[in-house]
Amino acid sequence: MIRHTDVLIIGGGISGLSSAWWLAQKGIRSTILEQSYKTGGLIDTTNQDGYVTDHAAAMVLNFNSLVSKFMTHSGLLDYKINRNKISKRYVLKNSRLQQIPENIRGILFSDLFSLKTRLKLLSEPFRSRSHSDSETVADFIRRRLGQEILDLAIDPYVSAVLACDPEKACARSTLPRLTALEKNFGSFTAGIITKKFIPGKKGLPQEAFSFNGGMKTLTNMLSQNPLTDVHTGQQVLAIEPAKSGWRITSKVNNTEYQYLTKQVIFSTPANVSSSLLKPVKTELAELLDQIEYAPIAQIHMGFDKTGLNNSLDGNGFLVPSREKMAIRGSLWMSNLVNHRAPENKILTSNFVGGGCQINALKSSDDVLIDQTLATLQKLTGIKQSPEMVRINRHHQGLPLYHGKYYQLSKAIESQASESNGLYFVSNFLNGISIRDRIIQSKSVADKVCSNLSAQTHQTESAVSVHAQRVMS
Numbered sequence: 001m002i003r004h005t006d007v008l009i010i011g012g013g014i015s016g017l018s019s020a021w022w023l024a025q026k027g028i029r030s031t032i033l034e035q036s037y038k039t040g041g042l043i044d045t046t047n048q049d050g051y052v053t054d055h056a057a058a059m060v061l062n063f064n065s066l067v068s069k070f071m072t073h074s075g076l077l078d079y080k081i082n083r084n085k086i087s088k089r090y091v092l093k094n095s096r097l098q099q100i101p102e103n104i105r106g107i108l109f110s111d112l113f114s115l116k117t118r119l120k121l122l123s124e125p126f127r128s129r130s131h132s133d134s135e136t137v138a139d140f141i142r143r144r145l146g147q148e149i150l151d152l153a154i155d156p157y158v159s160a161v162l163a164c165d166p167e168k169a170c171a172r173s174t175l176p177r178l179t180a181l182e183k184n185f186g187s188f189t190a191g192i193i194t195k196k197f198i199p200g201k202k203g204l205p206q207e208a209f210s211f212n213g214g215m216k217t218l219t220n221m222l223s224q225n226p227l228t229d230v231h232t233g234q235q236v237l238a239i240e241p242a243k244s245g246w247r248i249t250s251k252v253n254n255t256e257y258q259y260l261t262k263q264v265i266f267s268t269p270a271n272v273s274s275s276l277l278k279p280v281k282t283e284l285a286e287l288l289d290q291i292e293y294a295p296i297a298q299i300h301m302g303f304d305k306t307g308l309n310n311s312l313d314g315n316g317f318l319v320p321s322r323e324k325m326a327i328r329g330s331l332w333m334s335n336l337v338n339h340r341a342p343e344n345k346i347l348t349s350n351f352v353g354g355g356c357q358i359n360a361l362k363s364s365d366d367v368l369i370d371q372t373l374a375t376l377q378k379l380t381g382i383k384q385s386p387e388m389v390r391i392n393r394h395h396q397g398l399p400l401y402h403g404k405y406y407q408l409s410k411a412i413e414s415q416a417s418e419s420n421g422l423y424f425v426s427n428f429l430n431g432i433s434i435r436d437r438i439i440q441s442k443s444v445a446d447k448v449c450s451n452l453s454a455q456t457h458q459t460e461s462a463v464s465v466h467a468q469r470v471m472s
């Protein structure tokens with residue numbers, strides 16, 4: 001049987017689900033085909049004995065009004081749990097955890113950074129600009145802020161949170177807000193001051209939040225959209241041109257289904273989109289093939305607070321690459337977000353892998369657990385063993401914005417714009433965060449909507465010309 005749909009979305013992760021949500025706001029019905037038996041993709045949550053562990057994303061960091069609008073109109077505000085006020089955060093320096101200052105003033109007076117680095121920070125407005133699209137994160141930060149800020153502040157964020165290697169990652173794609181400050185205002189300092197004081201330039205205050213029941217609540221709620229037909233357990237096998245659009249072949253168990261559609265949104269990892277497109281858009285498929293991913297694992301450990309002696313007091317720590325530790329960071333989730341652990345217990349989510357530890361996931365679960373526990377014990381002084389352990393492995397964790405990524409992403413976008421009715425909404429373009437996924441899906445939904453109305457207009461014009469000919 002052939003099914004018809006105006007818009008077909010391949011992949012039911014946050015990218016696909018939020019695309020469908022924005023389309024529904026415009027009254028457009030869409031169909032999502034998701035190969036797994038549940039929606040959410042990387043996003044999922046497990047509640048094990050009261051420990052609520054997220055498999056990938058644990059929080060949304062927002063400062064964008066579109067995301068606020070999305071939250072308000074999707075009904076998700078009722079489930080939102082704001083992150084607790086930031087308390088102590090640490091970075092590893094010379095094998096010891098050191099508290100990170102809360103603001104610029106704190107940085108200038110903290111002994112985390114040498115006097116030379118603090119003076120270099122003050123001279124940041126006088127550094128020269130770069131005009132290269134290929135400058136790495138490491139070169140960009142060394143040039144503007146110095147080696148120590150790179151090692152202790154930027155490297156832990158880029159290598160642990162974004163999973164990229166700062167020596168290889170493209171600055172423009174990995175740190176778009178910082179590079180834009182340099183480009184538009186000449187320096188970070190000038191940009192920050194201008195944005196603070198000039199009316200209309202100040203963005204929303206930054207907020208971080210999760211959801212009651214964990215991040216799975218976000219994707220579950222979006223899956224219930226009445227204008228979206230969600231089909232799980234349905235893997236897309238092929239796409240080919242059809243008379244007025246595209247023919248998609250999918251499979252449920254051993255039965256094949258066909259869909260005819262005018263607009264296709266790929267919300268799948270780059271390699272999946274590439275293999276589907278190879279027969280029809282070879283050049284585009286070859287570009288998609290060049291996107292690399294890094295593996296990441298989260299090792300969640302739950303501890304009884306009795307006997308911890310305040311060892312896990314704070315939000316957690318990040319590890320700079322130069323410290324060469326087995327884990328890249330540790331978030332003390334139950335301190336960050338309420339209702340993540342039973343009373344008197346503490347949940348830590350520790351991560352390994354990324355572009356600087358590309359082979360880390362070759363180790364067995366037992367090795368990863370032992371290494372994580374040994375690191376936590378060494379750095380925080382805890383003595384006891386965890387009462388709960390859970391591992392989530394992602395062999396294709398996050399896309400790497402390495403090397404000529406900026407040029408590659410632009411080439412993919414340009415080829416896609418020339419492919420009638422094909423779009424990409426996925427974390428290998430325009431940012432990995434949930435916030436970026438919601439923003440990118442809005443812009444693609446707008447394009448889909450205007451293309452659909454242009455097609456409807458063309459069809460109506462053709463029908464009216466035909467009717468006039470018949471009448472005359």
Ligand SMILES: Cc1cc2nc3c(=O)[nH]c(=O)nc-3n(C[C@H](O)[C@H](O)[C@H](O)COP(=O)(O)OP(=O)(O)OC[C@H]3O[C@@H](n4cnc5c(N)ncnc54)[C@H](O)[C@@H]3O)c2cc1C
Pocket residue numbers: 010011012013014015016033034035036039040041042043055056057058059060061234235236237267268269272296297298394397398425426427428432433434435437
């Ligand atoms: C460990 C980790 C921690 C993270 N933490 C955060 C965080 O705290 N905050 C934050 O904002 N972001 C975080 N992220 C990033 C964020 O979770 C991801 O970028 C985002 O969830 C990716 O969503 P997506 O829809 O683009 O891709 P995916 O979630 O990968 O979805 C792709 C979907 O396509 C489906 N699919 C694949 N092939 C086919 C096919 N042939 N047919 C049909 N369906 C198919 C897959 O099954 C999957 O459901 C984290 C990521 C990781 C790995």
